[in-house]
Every structure is written in C-alpha cells, then in structure tokens.
Amino acid sequence: xHVLRLLSVFLKVNVQMSLAYRADxxxxxxxxxxxxxxxxxxxxxxxxxxxxxxxxxxxELIALLGVFRLINTLMAALIWPNTERxxxxxxxxxxxxxxxxxxPSLFQVSFARITVxxxxxxxxxxxxxxxxxxxSGQTATPLNTVNFLILAGSGAVVIYxxxxxxxxxxxxxxxxxxNVTILQALLDTGRYPATVYPAWLRLIITFVVPIALATTVxxxxxxxxxxxxxxxxxxxxxxxxxxxxxxxxxxxxxxYNGASS
Amino acid sequence: xxxxxxxLVDQLSKTYQVSEREGGFAAAVRGFFKRQYRDVPAVQQVxxxxxxxxxxxFLGPNGAGKTTTLKMLSGLLHPxxxxxxxxxxxxxxxxxxxxxxxxxxxxxxxxxxxxxxAADSFLLNQAIYRLSDADYQRTLAELDELxxxxxxxxxxxxxxxxxxxxKCELAAGLLHRPQVLFLDEPTIGLDITAQARIxxxxxxYNRRTGATILLTSHYMADVTALCERVIIIHQGQLKYDGGxxxxxxxxxxxxxxxxxxxxxxxxxxxxxxTLVAGEDEADKHFIQVPAADVTAVTARLLADLPIxxxxxxxxxxxxVIERAxxx
Numbered sequence: 001x002h003v004l005r006l007l008s009v010f011l012k013v014n015v016q017m018s019l020a021y022r023a024d025x026x027x028x029x030x031x032x033x034x035x036x037x038x039x040x041x042x043x044x045x046x047x048x049x050x051x052x053x054x055x056x057x058x059x060e061l062i063a064l065l066g067v068f069r070l071i072n073t074l075m076a077a078l079i080w081p082n083t084e085r086x087x088x089x090x091x092x093x094x095x096x097x098x099x100x101x102x103x104p105s106l107f108q109v110s111f112a113r114i115t116v117x118x119x120x121x122x123x124x125x126x127x128x129x130x131x132x133x134x135x136s137g138q139t140a141t142p143l144n145t146v147n148f149l150i151l152a153g154s155g156a157v158v159i160y161x162x163x164x165x166x167x168x169x170x171x172x173x174x175x176x177x178x179n180v181t182i183l184q185a186l187l188d189t190g191r192y193p194a195t196v197y198p199a200w201l202r203l204i205i206t207f208v209v210p211i212a213l214a215t216t217v218x219x220x221x222x223x224x225x226x227x228x229x230x231x232x233x234x235x236x237x238x239x240x241x242x243x244x245x246x247x248x249x250x251x252x253x254x255x256y257n258g259a260s261s
Numbered sequence: 262x263x264x265x266x267x268x269l270v271d272q273l274s275k276t277y278q279v280s281e282r283e284g285g286f287a288a289a290v291r292g293f294f295k296r297q298y299r300d301v302p303a304v305q306q307v308x309x310x311x312x313x314x315x316x317x318x319f320l321g322p323n324g325a326g327k328t329t330t331l332k333m334l335s336g337l338l339h340p341x342x343x344x345x346x347x348x349x350x351x352x353x354x355x356x357x358x359x360x361x362x363x364x365x366x367x368x369x370x371x372x373x374x375x376x377x378x379a380a381d382s383f384l385l386n387q388a389i390y391r392l393s394d395a396d397y398q399r400t401l402a403e404l405d406e407l408x409x410x411x412x413x414x415x416x417x418x419x420x421x422x423x424x425x426x427x428k429c430e431l432a433a434g435l436l437h438r439p440q441v442l443f444l445d446e447p448t449i450g451l452d453i454t455a456q457a458r459i460x461x462x463x464x465x466y467n468r469r470t471g472a473t474i475l476l477t478s479h480y481m482a483d484v485t486a487l488c489e490r491v492i493i494i495h496q497g498q499l500k501y502d503g504g505x506x507x508x509x510x511x512x513x514x515x516x517x518x519x520x521x522x523x524x525x526x527x528x529x530x531x532x533x534x535t536l537v538a539g540e541d542e543a544d545k546h547f548i549q550v551p552a553a554d555v556t557a558v559t560a561r562l563l564a565d566l567p568i569x570x571x572x573x574x575x576x577x578x579x580x581v582i583e584r585a586x587x588x
Binding site: 002005006009010012013016017020092093094096097099100101102103254256 | 332335336337339355357358360361363364365367369370371372374376377381382384385388389390391417
C-alpha cells in the first residue's frame with residue numbers, strides 16, 4: 001500500500017512539474033501522432049509489395065507495432081526521464097539524499113520522474129494491439145490473452161533489469177551519460193518481428209539483449225504459438241534478470257562514494 | 262557522561278583510492294590505458310562519543326576528513342576500518358529504521374525539486390517518511406514558526422534566494438523529526454543575517470526537541486554560538502575533543518587588527534604584535550595581538566600612526582586550528 005501511495009505522490013509531483021511547461025506538452029503530443037502516421041505508412045508500403053513479413057500478416061504487424069509502442073512508452077515515460085535525473089544526481093551529489101531516505105533507493109530512482117502526457121501513448125498502443133489482433137482474423141482465446149499479458153509484463157521486467165544494470169554502471173565509471181542510448185538503439189530492432197532478422201541477430205535480441213522477449217514473444221503467445229513450458233521459461237528468464245539487476249544495483253550503491261565534497 | 266552515547270565512533274578509518282597521473286598529454290594517454298592508483302587516508306582511527314542532546318562542532322581545515330566522517334556516520338560510506346554506532350544502529354547498513362530517525366543536511370547540495378514550490382516537495386517527504394497528516398502538519402507549523410517559511414515555501418525553488426532555499430532545505434531535512442542531525446556547512450555562502458537566523462533556529466530546535474547535532478562549519482561564529490564542545494580533526498586525525506572555552510585558552514586567544522595606512526607609508530609595525538600575511542587587500546597590514554591587549558594596542562596604533570582604516574576581527578577558523586596544532 002505504501003508503494004501505491006508513494007507512486008501516486010510521485011505522479012502528482014510530476015503532473016505539477018509538467019503543468020509548468022504547456023508548450024512542451026502540446027508539441028510532444030503532435031510529434032507522437034506524426035510518428036504513428038509514419039510507422040503505419042511504412043507498414044502499408046511493405047504490404048503493398050508483399051503479403052507477409054517473416055511469416056506475419058498486416059494485422060499481426062499492427063499488433064506488434066502496438067506492443068512495440070507500449071514498450072517505447074515505458075521508455076519515454078519512465079526510463080528516459082529517470083535516467084536523466086539519475087545521471088544528474090550522480091554528478092551533483094543529490095543522489096546522496098536519495099540513498100538516505102527510508103525507501104528503497106532503486107524504487108525512487110526508477111519512479112521519481114514520470115512523463116505524464118505519455119498516458120495518451122499508452123491508450124494509442126492498446127488501440128493498435130486490439131485493432132491489429134481483430135484485423136488479423138485471429139480470435140485471441142482467453143488463455144492466449146493471459147499468456148500475452150504475462151509475457152508482455154515479463155518482457156517489461158527484462159528491459160527494466162537491463163536498464164538497472166546500465167545505469168548502475170555509472171557507479172563504476174562515473175561518467176557514463178550514454179548508458180541508455182544503447183538500450184534505445186537495441187529497442188528499435190523490436191519494431192519488426194524477430195523472425196525477419198538473420199539468425200545471428202535474432203539470437204542476440206532474444207537472449208543476449210532480450211528485446212525480442214518484450215515485443216515478438218508476447219505476440220507469439222497471442223497467436224497461440226507458444227507452449228506452456230516456453231511461457232514458463234520466459235517468465236523465469238525475467239525473474240532471473242531482475243534478481244541479477246538488483247544485485248548489481250546493490251553492489252553499485254556500496255561502491256558509490258558520492259561526488260567528492 | 263554516564264548516559265549512553267547517541268553517537269559512538271571507535272577507531273573509524275577511511276582510505277580512498279584515487280587515480281592520479283602527471284600533467285601533460287602523453288601522461289593523459291598513458292593514464293587512459295593504465296590507471297595508477299594511490300591510497301589516500303581521509304580519516305584515520307578517529308574515536309569519540311556524543312551524548313544525547315549535545316551540539317558538537319566538527320572542525321578542521323578543508324580536506325581534513327570532516328565530510329567523509331559525516332558521510333560514514335550518516336551511512337553513505339563504508340569505512341575501511343573501525344566501528345560506529347548511531348542510536349544503536351550501524352549507519353552503513355542503511356536500515357530504514359535508522360534513516361527515519363536521522364538526517365544529513367549539506368549546505369552545498371539540493372534535495373528540493375527546482376521546478377515546484379518547496380511545499381510540494383514537503384508532501385513528497387511526508388509520503389516517504391510515512392508521516393501522519395497530524396504529525397506532518399504539527400511539525401510543519403513549528404518549522405514555519407521558527408524559520409518563517411510562509412511565503413517562501415509556495416514559490417518555485419528556483420526563484421528563491423540562497424538563504425531562503427537553505428531554510429527550505431533544512432525544513433525538508435527535519436520534517437520527520439530526526440533525533441540526530443548531521444549538518445555539513447549549513448550556513449555556507451549565506452549573508453550574515455541569514456547565517457544568524459539559521460543559527461538561532463538550530464539552537465531553538467535543539468532546545469525544543471533535544472536532538473543531537475553534529476555540525477561542520479567554516480564560520481567561527483556558528484561554532485561559538487552553537488557548540489559548547491568541539492572536535493577538531495586535521496589530516497584525518499583527531500586532534501582535539503573538548504570544551505570550546507578550553508580550546509581558546511589552549512590556543513591563547515588572539516585577534517587580528519587590520520590597519521590601512523596613509524599613502525605608501527612604510528612603517529615597521531612589528532612592535533605592536535606579530536605581523537601576519539594579509540588577505541588579498543592591498544595596503545592593509547594585519548597584526549596578531551593577544552585578545553587581552555587589543556584595546557591597548559589599538560589605542561597606541563591610533564595615537565602613533567596616520568591610520569585610514571582599522572578593523573578588529575577574529576582570526577579565521579583555519580588559522581586557529583593551524584595555530585593550535587602547528588605550535
């Protein structure tokens with residue numbers, strides 16, 4: 001309960017902060033719509049020339065785009081702003097205060113900043129997923145839908161863990177402002193189903209930096225392509241990566257000396 | 262001191278590993294591939310204990326190890342060796358129960374968000390420290406009364422003056438009514454009036470709540486106003502721990518008389534006291550005189566010399582400490 005209370009206070013503070021910058025909010029909304037149009041256009045160009053992409057039809061790709069945007073929204077609403085804040089707090093030493101509050105430091109580092117207007121994006125992503133699934137003629141069975149939700153959740157956990165490790169590297173390297181740029185670059189590979197990529201790249205984005213886990217895999221579950229054992233495996237991978245990330249964070253904090261006074 | 266100490270420090274040491282290289286381009290390239298590290302002992306086997314409700318000044322020149330010690334006591338740093346207990350907790354375990362009863366306020370760091378008024382950040386603190394509405398309102402009202410926060414806590418923090426911001430920072434650090442306060446240069450950069458307000462506040466806060474305070478400052482006035490006891494460290498080692506009055510007796514109290522003489526008068530002033538190197542004021546000579554003789558020497562100077570300007574000041578805290586331990 002305390003966690004929810006804290007989240008709601010964080011959210012409130014962030015609404016207050018973003019209300020201070022009206023123009024920024026409006027421009028961001030417009031930009032977002034433009035990007036969506038661009039992505040749909042590029043999909044239609046592809047399907048004007050071919051009926052399937054890596055075995056996936058237009059409806060399925062629209063749904064994938066929805067999942068991709070869901071993850072992207074997570075990035076833009078939480079990961080980017082909190083990374084920026086984290087990097088700044090390491091530089092100016094205000095991370096000291098975060099560490100000395102009786103709330104797990106990683107929780108504060110992860111959720112202190114929330115880009116509020118991204119709520120629209122969230123809605124948009126859900127609409128894309130629903131529209132895509134219905135257009136592809138697939139009737140998502142309840143079981144497939146539950147699997148989809150579970151895997152989308154564990155996909156998000158995997159990306160989050162990766163992020164935690166990347167920002168924790170700052171504790172060792174001090175100056176590492178590009179930490180999350182890498183993540184974004186890899187995430188962009190999730191725009192298309194992992195099956196379109198050559199095998200070596202598919203291996204990398206599934207197991208080494210498991211972006212596909214967060215995008216392609218949940219959709220495969222929705223299409224009913226995954227066995228129960230596979231679903232369990234992916235959930236276990238998510239759990240393991242979170243544990244590793246928490247350990248790395250703990251060691252990082254121990255290492256942290258604070259910006260010199 | 263029969264009471265159990267609130268702060269117990271036993272043989273505490275901290276050694277930093279610092280990368281270093283020689284100046285120059287070639288050295289920079291070499292350093293990129295092969296770092297050289299050197300151990301720098303920041304704090305060496307420091308021991309002291311502080312009783313409940315005490316206000317202790319923690320002094321020493323820049324780089325003496327004050328901030329490092331405060332960071333270890335608040336839990337930010339793990340010591341290299343030694344032991345410390347604050348209110349029965351080992352600080353660097355960062356137990357939430359410990360973090361809820363102590364505070365660290367650093368004069369040069371900000372905890373408040375720039376874009377929103379401090380009052381909104383206070384609400385965040387209320388949630389973080391799980392304060393009930395009643396407790397929160399009561400403490401805030403009390404802090405408002407002592408610090409006069411009323412109008413300033415409703416302005417965005419970025420629009421506040423340094424002094425106003427420090428008041429809000431202090432309030433933010435004290436909303437959860439900590440029993441132990443670690444204050445690192447709480448008055449740094451403030452003008453004299455603002456310094457005096459912060460000082461009066463801390464004094465009153467200590468009187469009302471019985472909180473234990475360990476503070477560092479570069480301003481002797483902070484220390485003389487607030488602390489009966491001082492701990493001095495120099496180059497990481499504890500040099501003095503005792504009463505403030507005893508310290509000045511031990512050092513032989515002295516004052517600095519600064520005199521500006523008429524155009525380019527070169528006179529030998531050494532007959533009046535010890536000449537010391539002045540600050541960066543041209544044409545001003547500084548004479549170090551025992552406190553008891555200040556009146557007499559000043560009268561003689563005024564009678565003997567064509568004086569344009571004369572000032573009498575306490576020596577800077579660094580000079581006091583240097584004198585105490587290099588003598």
